[in-house]
Amino acid sequence: MMSILGLLELNFSFQLVSFPAVILKRLTFHPDDCFEVRTPNLASLGQEEPWTPNTLSLRLDLSDPSDPNVSISLYFDPGTRPLGLLPGSKILLHNVEHKISKRKNVYCRFINTSVLTVISFPPSLQKRITTDETSFTRLYLRDIRGSVQGMQQAVCSITRISRLTLRWNCIWCGKLFTKGRCAARQEGFCSSDCGRFGASASVVVDDGTAESLALVEAQQVAVMLGLTAAEWKVLKDEVWMRGELEYSYNQQFHDPVADPLWNVVAALCCKASSFRRFNLSFCLKKQLHHQDVSEKTFQLGEMRYATQLLSSPVLFVKNITPSDWKALVSHWQHLHEAEQSTH
Structure with missing residues (x-):
């Protein structure tokens, strides 16, 4: 099991890597575009579906659990992706592909043999969920x-x-x-x-x-x-x-x-x-x-x-x-606002 800090070294030679991380930001974009067109986050999920569209590519900005200032990007191709990819979630990645761009930027790509496990969700997402039904x-x-x-x-x-x-x-x-x-x-x-x-x-x-x-x-x-x-x-x-x-x-x-x-x-x-x-x-x-x-x-x-x-x-x-994802998101938003009001 590696750390993000170790992955950022340019002399790192392993092609498949495993490491823990915290999701900082989630961005989706069209596969043919090189820029992001949508940036959902927990604070703006009132009317936004919390699951990313399968027709768009996805980029997750991840930070090292022990050092929030150390980060790396993880890319997903269009298709069905794991649930729970929300900013603030702690995840564990296995067998993701380690890549270095032409500009010597280090990043990772989620491939067919990769496994993503959500260790914990953001504090405001409680296990107790109440919907209208x-x-x-x-x-x-x-x-x-x-x-x-x-x-x-x-x-x-x-x-x-x-x-x-x-x-x-x-x-x-x-x-x-x-x-x-x-x-x-x-x-x-x-x-x-x-x-x-x-x-x-x-x-x-x-x-x-x-x-x-x-x-x-x-x-x-x-x-x-x-x-x-x-x-x-x-x-x-x-x-x-x-x-x-x-x-x-x-x-x-x-x-x-x-x-x-x-x-x-x-x-x-x-x-x-x-x-x-x-x-x-x-x-x-x-x-x-x-x-x-x-x-x-x-x-x-x-x-x-x-x-x-x-x-x-x-x-x-x-x-x-x-x-009914809208009911779930509404409840999550209510919990988030209630938590913010107590601080």
């Missing part, structure tokens, strides 16, 4: 280990839909049900003409402190995809004609003429509205402990790296609703 104590994903029991709630962003299955099953034997007929009818095992629709998805969620695998089922899948009741019914009717449809994140798009329905579902999983922030009510499918680790390998250039990470918890989602 609900009041609950937020649980951060980093705290989900063996001591967590029962139903919990968290505010997360869906960063990837890894798998989605839409399927009609026979209510009697459970076989595939297509066009009003059980697949076992041809074999003479079942003569049922009643089917039941099921939907399930495996998604990766991130709340800025850690990421987890979440399992979403039934009507919650429609909420996750941002579909209305009428749109969800149309999708179910289309799947009824074929019996089953499976989407996987690593699959290539199909022939638009041969399989248009699959391409529609793939587009729903990839579109920006599928990566919104949600309030999740969940329970742990499997209890995890602090000693549970998994090994991760990755390659950068000709070098291959291996590291051990804490195993990600698996969440079974009971309810999912879009997060």
Whole structure:
């Protein structure tokens, strides 16, 4: 683990670095521009979304926790980014790329193998969050280990839909049900003409402190995809004609003429509205402990790296609703003003 002061030495030779930092400033800009077009900060978040737009590049100005006068810039390309990147947040960075510009300026870049963990948020952002609709104590994903029991709630962003299955099953034997007929009818095992629709998805969620695998089922899948009741019914009717449809994140798009329905579902999983922030009510499918680790390998250039990470918890989602970020920001702003008035 390095320090920002050590990274600023021009003779520093490591390409991947890890270090703690405090976010001083957050700036977003268009990928083709060399200047910043938006500078949100905690004091002006009244009407501003606290999450950075995925279509813009991002620059974080970071300071050394032990010396606020020592700073370095960290750049993110457009795309889905960790949550919690607010001025004043303390973060821990792993495997970010160390770069030196033509003008001998030292900076860092967040790449595919990088990991960012939010250690703590600004003092005014309390864990107790109250909105117009609900009041609950937020649980951060980093705290989900063996001591967590029962139903919990968290505010997360869906960063990837890894798998989605839409399927009609026979209510009697459970076989595939297509066009009003059980697949076992041809074999003479079942003569049922009643089917039941099921939907399930495996998604990766991130709340800025850690990421987890979440399992979403039934009507919650429609909420996750941002579909209305009428749109969800149309999708179910289309799947009824074929019996089953499976989407996987690593699959290539199909022939638009041969399989248009699959391409529609793939587009729903990839579109920006599928990566919104949600309030999740969940329970742990499997209890995890602090000693549970998994090994991760990755390659950068000709070098291959291996590291051990804490195993990600698996969440079974009971309810999912879009997060009302304006209500959260309003509450954060109220806490910030109340804190300022006491000083």
